[in-house]
Amino acid sequence: MRVATLVGATVALPALGHSAMADTLEASAAQRVATGKPVLFTADQDALVADLADVIIPTTNTPGAKAAKVNEIIDVVLKDCYKKPDQQRFIDGLTQTQKMSQDAYGKTFSQLDNAQRIEIMKKLEADAKAQKAEMARAVAGQQDVQIPAAKRNVTPFFSMLKDLTLMGYFTSEIGATQALEYVAIPGRYDGCVPLKPGQKAWAI
Template structure:
């Protein structure tokens, strides 16, 4: 599967467009702000992985952390987002622990899994409300950017494409009447 097809599939999963998708398709040739380099710190990567895991936790299938999403997000932010999008992303990430302390009494990584899920659900609702009200040309909510990167990097990872989706290295002929069984996974190829 090529990058263009993967982005189309993730976009369909998310029910909309991917912020910065044109840059992903062009090969990610954006310059980065110096502040983005802080995302490459091992503690930051672990933090991003835990935040992504709250969105896509391990169930019967691997979670975002196991798929290595935390290590890929800094690369995507650095290489693919405009400087303005990077500023929005970094400001939002920098405020996570403060928000978690306010809402749940502790830093994000120190609260329980149920509270982490509740926290990202709260951020998701906030982002959806913000993005509905924003004027054309305004930058998206930071959590919209984060969630899109989480989904994109997870579903295009080896684990996401082979253990969550059904994967056939070389698919067979087109069959428009292929029987669907309840619980079947979507195809990655």
């Protein structure tokens, strides 16, 4: 796992100092590699995150999120860069996803076909949008919305999942070198470079 790359991508997250964060991420990644086990998730949660991420970035003409082992990156980053309440909200989201799958189809998410998985993801996305809208109304002081102040600025599960998936994928070797244009040793910095039709965005 190329965890050192993540340090630049996670500086905006709730975390330790930059150097301490790098050491902590590297230690957790090394632990995961040595044991073959997740550092935060259970084995079932880890497998579910891999399947969820693969719906967000499926394999097309380039490998998807599961091939890039995005679940491993999410496991480490969530453990070391997020506060306990955020970690719990993510794990509660995984539990809710399984409940939605069972209620809708009588199966776990990983047992669903691709169309069914997409439908569950659409429901998660809709729930996240509704939650954000409700929080915005609460912040605006609308009297019909009763949300404790501590819960008025939280990131919904689906939003966390999507953000972490995109971060994990595009900082992975597969994402940076196959989904994006990659130059191992770049030359001068050009702030605005026109792209040709169909050209991939540049990895940074």
